[in-house]
Amino acid sequence: MPNSSTGVNYQEPLHALIPGIDTFQGRVVHPQFWPEDLDCKDKRIIIIGSGATAVTLLPSLAKVAAQVTMLQRSPTYILSRPNRSCARSWVGYLVPDKWYHQMQRLSSLLTGRLFVVWCLRFPSAAKNMMKKVTSAQLPSNLSYEPQFSPRYSPWQQRLCLSPDGDFFAALRSGVATVETGNIQRVVADGILLNSGKMLDADLIVTATGLRLLMGGGVKIKVDGHDLDLSEKLMWNGVMIQDVPNAAFVLGYTNASWTLGADVTAQFACRFLRHLLARGKSAAVPSLPESSAKFDTVNVMKLNSTYVKIGAKDMPKSAERKPCTGRTNYFSDLAWVKLGSLERGLRYDAVEVCKLLSTSLECHTTYVDSQNP
Known part of the structure; x- marks a missing residue:
């Protein structure tokens, strides 16, 4: 599911109230x-x-x-x-x-x-x-x-x-x-x-800061319903709850940002190979109902002003697997290479996605619910 964006709003900066x-x-x-x-x-x-x-x-x-x-x-x-x-x-x-x-x-x-x-x-x-x-x-x-x-x-x-x-x-x-x-x-x-x-x-x-913008401002719809990213959890720092076949690139706030892109790219390749090997067409992060009770944190784990303001429009992460966000390059790389691609993923969804100019519409039909 290709969508190129940087996470920054290029039309509107983060305005600061400067008297006079x-x-x-x-x-x-x-x-x-x-x-x-x-x-x-x-x-x-x-x-x-x-x-x-x-x-x-x-x-x-x-x-x-x-x-x-x-x-x-x-x-x-x-x-x-x-x-x-x-x-x-x-x-x-x-x-x-x-x-x-x-x-x-x-x-x-x-x-x-x-x-x-x-x-x-x-x-x-x-x-x-x-x-x-x-x-x-x-x-x-x-x-x-x-x-x-x-x-x-x-x-x-x-x-x-x-x-x-x-x-x-x-x-x-x-x-x-x-x-x-x-x-x-x-x-x-x-x-x-x-x-x-x-x-x-x-x-x-x-130089008062940048305004964060998830997915380049593209509105996501799943099965005809608007998806509010701020109400969703990250799945192992790369996918978002209830969004099929979509990997989001998040970097590290305490290291080179491109290291996170590297981890995401390697995950996407492994994920697609896994789908083909299983003969499946799509997988959706489908987290248990208990995840609603998880203590959530800002996915970027920073208390900077621009992050606090942007957090209201971004997905959350938790301290419990599989809802964690980025941790560090070495542990994330180990998970990408060896981690489970079963836990928290629902397979056998027939996926149809249309990337429009202002929205991304996904329609999923589950033909096998044996693997929640």
Whole structure:
């Protein structure tokens, strides 16, 4: 069942209530709709936000702007990381290229996973580590408190990576800076904070987040009835309750998103081979009635603002199989290779699906209900 979408609404961004934004005499831009004719040269720019978009924009804009200020309500953990693999040692030349690249990939996967586990198991130590490595990269005019000290522990929300430390290099250049505070109101030539501080600006960039959109906004109908995804549970992080023959691509919020796509693709291949081997035409995740009593959680397992807002339109997951969402790449890959394709799936459904421009209609007729 093909449907290409990214999970992001490209027509409507996540709007934030910014008092007085209409009174600003300069230009206001949302990163999702970046004008091709926008000239940032020698401009005083304020980026409102502290997520990945803001952290990515700041070093790029600092190359041409007169001044760039990242204005945040609360800080984000930002970690520098080399934007390339380590140089190949002499040991690497003793093995074939294929083996070497496989070892590099495995090393990267294990390092990332162990770091996340360590942060979650030892949050105090993780906070101290982040403070130490961040403080070492800051210019003398910026302190760790309060600009880089979030209220939460690492990986309770996504951690931002700065390739080759470009974010901190921009701060040390003197062109870019970070300001933490709440907006009292936007005025004609800048932003006034509750603290009374005035930030002058010629251009305001509202990097306030993306609006999540499941399935590209396609409405799903099963047997003539609209399906409300927010009332459904995920099946092992890849299929959705009561939707036949449909695998949804979800990535990892604490690792490369494409790893989740890799797991889903491998599952889809195994699932189709399994259908053919059994001589079946379709399978539908059909969870037991007791699943209605499961304690559900956000399928992305984050408490970021954009995730909380988008959660009302997304399926849920639980801590019990087979209703779990994504866990980690290694355990998910093991399940894709060896896990049961029987538990929680109902086979022998004759499926007819029509992918229309705005909806997906599925009609299922069960000819054998012996395998609930």
